[in-house]
Amino acid sequence: MNLTQTSFALALALCLAAALAALALPRRTRPAVAGALTAAAGACAVVSGAAAVAGQGWSAWYPELLPLLGVRLALDPLGGVFLAVTGAVAVCAAIYGIGYTRHGLAGRGVQAALPLFVAAMLLVPAAAGVGTFLVAWELMAITSLLLVVAEHHRRAAAGEAGQWYAVMTHLGFAAILAGLAALAAHAGGDAFEQIRQAAISPVAASLIFLATGAGFASKAGIVPLHVWLPRAHPEAPSQVSALMSAAMVNMGVYGILRVGLDLLGGGPAWWWLLVLGAGAASAVYGILHAAVSADLKRLLGHSTTENMGLVLIGVGAAGFFAASGSRALAALALVAALLHVINHSAFKTLLFLAAGSVLHATGTRDLDALGGLRERMPYTTALFALGALAASALPPGNGFVSEWLLLQSLVNALPEGGVRHAVTMPLAVGAIALTAGVAIATFVKAFGVGFLAKPRGEGAATAHESPPSMLAGMLLAAAACAGLALAPTLLLPYLAETAGGVIGAPAAVTGEVTLRLGGIASTISPLLIACWLAAALVLVLALLRVFAARRARREARLWDCGAGPMTARMEYTATSFAEPLGRVFDNVLRPESDIDVIPAKESAYIVERVRYRARVADRIERRAYEPVLAAFAAAGRAATRLANGSVHRYLAYGFYTLTGTLILLAVIA
Amino acid sequence: MVSLWQKIRKTGRVAEPPPPREDGAAPAAAAELAGSVQIRHVDAGSCNGCELEIASAFGPVYDAERYGARLVASPRHADALLVTGPVTRNMEVALRRTYEAVPQPRLVIALGDCARNCGVFAGAYGVAGAVGDVVPVDVEVPGCPPEPEAIVSALRGLTGR
Numbered sequence: 001m002n003l004t005q006t007s008f009a010l011a012l013a014l015c016l017a018a019a020l021a022a023l024a025l026p027r028r029t030r031p032a033v034a035g036a037l038t039a040a041a042g043a044c045a046v047v048s049g050a051a052a053v054a055g056q057g058w059s060a061w062y063p064e065l066l067p068l069l070g071v072r073l074a075l076d077p078l079g080g081v082f083l084a085v086t087g088a089v090a091v092c093a094a095i096y097g098i099g100y101t102r103h104g105l106a107g108r109g110v111q112a113a114l115p116l117f118v119a120a121m122l123l124v125p126a127a128a129g130v131g132t133f134l135v136a137w138e139l140m141a142i143t144s145l146l147l148v149v150a151e152h153h154r155r156a157a158a159g160e161a162g163q164w165y166a167v168m169t170h171l172g173f174a175a176i177l178a179g180l181a182a183l184a185a186h187a188g189g190d191a192f193e194q195i196r197q198a199a200i201s202p203v204a205a206s207l208i209f210l211a212t213g214a215g216f217a218s219k220a221g222i223v224p225l226h227v228w229l230p231r232a233h234p235e236a237p238s239q240v241s242a243l244m245s246a247a248m249v250n251m252g253v254y255g256i257l258r259v260g261l262d263l264l265g266g267g268p269a270w271w272w273l274l275v276l277g278a279g280a281a282s283a284v285y286g287i288l289h290a291a292v293s294a295d296l297k298r299l300l301g302h303s304t305t306e307n308m309g310l311v312l313i314g315v316g317a318a319g320f321f322a323a324s325g326s327r328a329l330a331a332l333a334l335v336a337a338l339l340h341v342i343n344h345s346a347f348k349t350l351l352f353l354a355a356g357s358v359l360h361a362t363g364t365r366d367l368d369a370l371g372g373l374r375e376r377m378p379y380t381t382a383l384f385a386l387g388a389l390a391a392s393a394l395p396p397g398n399g400f401v402s403e404w405l406l407l408q409s410l411v412n413a414l415p416e417g418g419v420r421h422a423v424t425m426p427l428a429v430g431a432i433a434l435t436a437g438v439a440i441a442t443f444v445k446a447f448g449v450g451f452l453a454k455p456r457g458e459g460a461a462t463a464h465e466s467p468p469s470m471l472a473g474m475l476l477a478a479a480a481c482a483g484l485a486l487a488p489t490l491l492l493p494y495l496a497e498t499a500g501g502v503i504g505a506p507a508a509v510t511g512e513v514t515l516r517l518g519g520i521a522s523t524i525s526p527l528l529i530a531c532w533l534a535a536a537l538v539l540v541l542a543l544l545r546v547f548a549a550r551r552a553r554r555e556a557r558l559w560d561c562g563a564g565p566m567t568a569r570m571e572y573t574a575t576s577f578a579e580p581l582g583r584v585f586d587n588v589l590r591p592e593s594d595i596d597v598i599p600a601k602e603s604a605y606i607v608e609r610v611r612y613r614a615r616v617a618d619r620i621e622r623r624a625y626e627p628v629l630a631a632f633a634a635a636g637r638a639a640t641r642l643a644n645g646s647v648h649r650y651l652a653y654g655f656y657t658l659t660g661t662l663i664l665l666a667v668i669a
Numbered sequence: 670m671v672s673l674w675q676k677i678r679k680t681g682r683v684a685e686p687p688p689p690r691e692d693g694a695a696p697a698a699a700a701e702l703a704g705s706v707q708i709r710h711v712d713a714g715s716c717n718g719c720e721l722e723i724a725s726a727f728g729p730v731y732d733a734e735r736y737g738a739r740l741v742a743s744p745r746h747a748d749a750l751l752v753t754g755p756v757t758r759n760m761e762v763a764l765r766r767t768y769e770a771v772p773q774p775r776l777v778i779a780l781g782d783c784a785r786n787c788g789v790f791a792g793a794y795g796v797a798g799a800v801g802d803v804v805p806v807d808v809e810v811p812g813c814p815p816e817p818e819a820i821v822s823a824l825r826g827l828t829g830r
Contacts, residue, residue: 554773556769556770557766557769557770559743559744559745559770560766561763562762562763562764562766562767562770563763564766
């Protein structure tokens with residue numbers, strides 16, 4: 001019994017204990033006990049994942065636990081990375097959840113479903129058999145669905161989001177089920193070990209990859225299967241949003257890596273170009289929608305699509321390089337993707353928890369009605385600023401390191417490759433650059449409009465700082481962000497080993513302070529960059545002090561065009577800040593606006609009221625989903641004619657169906 | 670682009686030749702500005718006659734910018750205020766605040782008869798007074814409205830060019 005196994009078992013046991021405690025305990029103590037137990041489970045999962053990454057593998061088969069197939073569990077370094085990330089997110093979210101209990105969130109159902117959701121997410125990367133994987137995946141989907149609709153009696157939108165999520169996640173599940181079932185059938189066994197050794201024909205392998213890839217991509221919120229994500233993530237309670245957006249979407253990436261690179265052993269280059277293309281499209285589409293979104297949590301949801309897109313660019317590049325023979329580069333791209341998964345989880349946890357604090361304090365997620373939170377919520381503001389810095393991928397934030405690694409792997413692929421490299425790589429680099437640029441505008445908007453200046457709404461004016469448990473959850477996530485930003489070198493050798501193991505190449509990244517890339521001349525040193533930036537900042541401030549002191553100072557009124565006093569109505573709102581971006585990317589976003597001019601009764605030339613409405617609808621949803629939904633609705637309406645309430649008719653249906661089936665069977669047999 | 674160059678070549682120089690500089694006592698603050706005066710225009714209640722002449726003074730014919738005077742869009746960027754019209758009650762506070770927003774050293778030019786002594790609007794119910802009653806005035810330009818030459822000449826007095 002090694003450390004991996006012990007702490008993994010302990011984590012599952014603690015999750016179960018948390019769920020039972022949530023059911024048994026009275027309302028007063030329920031959130032604290034369940035939260036503490038879940039956080040402990042998360043910590044155990046981190047230990048287990050770290051041990052697995054460090055090389056303490058483990059596998060087990062419990063044939064009696066599940067009929068026919070049994071439960072197969074195993075932890076290798078790749079699974080360990082995702083297990084540790086999920087555990088870390090769970091720690092932050094569970095501690096945060098102790099204080100985030102308004103509006104019935106302390107109820108039995110929600111408090112018991114959360115630890116089960118965490119347990120399911122811990123089981124997915126540990127599953128080592130098709131049956132176990134599918135059960136864990138479905139458990140993850142159902143528990144998260146319960147949590148999404150937790151507040152449906154307060155907000156109708158949560159119910160609608162739940163419907164979208166339920167349908168999308170189960171369509172995805174059906175695709176994964178079909179793919180993995182076919183895989184198991186071709187391999188002649190359920191265990192991943194058997195599947196790896198089996199020889200699968202290229203056509204079957206491609207079909208399996210496409211089916212499972214679609215399912216996993218829908219979980220990761222990849223365009224065009226992303227439509228549920230910006231609905232469900234904002235409507236869930238905030239700690240659940242953090243768990244979904246920072247941990248659950250990772251499982252989609254894990255699935256693609258596990259099935260594509262591990263179980264199917266790589267496959268042809270076009271699979272990975274497809275993944276790369278979908279990733280690039282998601283990155284750009286996601287961040288553009290985030291940029292024009294005025295709902296804080298929806299913005300973060302779109303940003304999740306963007307970041308998963310960036311990760312899939314890395315994954316696609318890794319598979320593509322591996323398929324075209326340059327294994328060292330493939331390992332580097334995979335390291336970048338894995339590091340971005342970890343970085344994204346860290347800052348997205350922080351941002352969603354901070355957004356939850358804002359929602360808790362003001363009762364609104366609408367950036368247009370926020371503003372001026374800096375004075376009343378200083379800690380939340382500082383923490384959100386840190387998360388925003390990380391999410392905008394600027395140094396010294398942690399997102400910068402992984403995007404830099406990703407760009408290095410793409411840029412350095414050009415000299416080696418042929419035509420496909422020459423076409424794909426510049427496009428991918430361009431997509432990443434565009435994404436990074438728009439991401440900066442997005443997070444400047446989210447932070448500047450949401451937290452600075454004057455409050456624009458009742459809720460923002462009477463905001464209050466969050467309770468200590470919520471701040472503690474956010475602080476942990478912030479510490480993770482800072483650690484990843486300053487010392488990714490502590491983590492990267494292990495990730496490089498992991499990626500090397502998956503690809504079959506030596507470790508791509510080495511170095512303790514300065515990162516050196518295998519076979520590439522570029523180096524980077526995040527710690528030194530941070531030190532230099534801090535030194536430059538101090539220098540500039542000192543110079544300003546010295547030179548400004550030589551001139552006479554005078555108090556002056558803030559310039560308000562002489563009219564004053566400045567009101568909150570003069571500020572930038574999220575909508576007005578994003579309006580130019582909406583115009584620039586008009587071709588993609590198609591913003592819609594409506595102007596109703598209502599004239600006075602006396603004369604058509606005297607305007608009584610002007611109503612202006614602007615909205616950016618999801619074009620993919622409108623073009624691809626709405627016709628399908630309309631067709632279903634039409635079919636449903638047509639089918640109501642079959643059910644006119646006559647019992648005789650229903651009995652006849654039953655009779656004819658039975659007879660028809662029997663005839664069919666008789667003919668076939 | 671080519672047609673633009675052709676137009677420039679064909680049109681040639683339209684600015685009037687610079688008139689001889691009048692000698693006059695410039696305010697002490699003007700010397701500190703060293704020949705470059707950034708000006709913020711404030712309409713304190715003008716009939717827009719003076720505005721037309723200002724536009725003309727900064728147009729291609731009189732071209733006040735060649736003497737170092739320039740119109741800017743905020744009092745924070747300005748060295749001098751160019752105030753036109755009698756100061757109406759609605760603009761009194763705004764003018765005072767605009768004056769306070771100009772960094773030192775600062776100058777005020779009262780342009781036109783209304784700015785100097787309320788002109789035909791003297792004693793009207795909406796008028797708070799002449800510019801000099803609200804903020805200290807350094808230079809006055811008479812005329813209703815003053816001719817562009819007079820405006821340019823006053824500005825040259827400040828820039829010293």
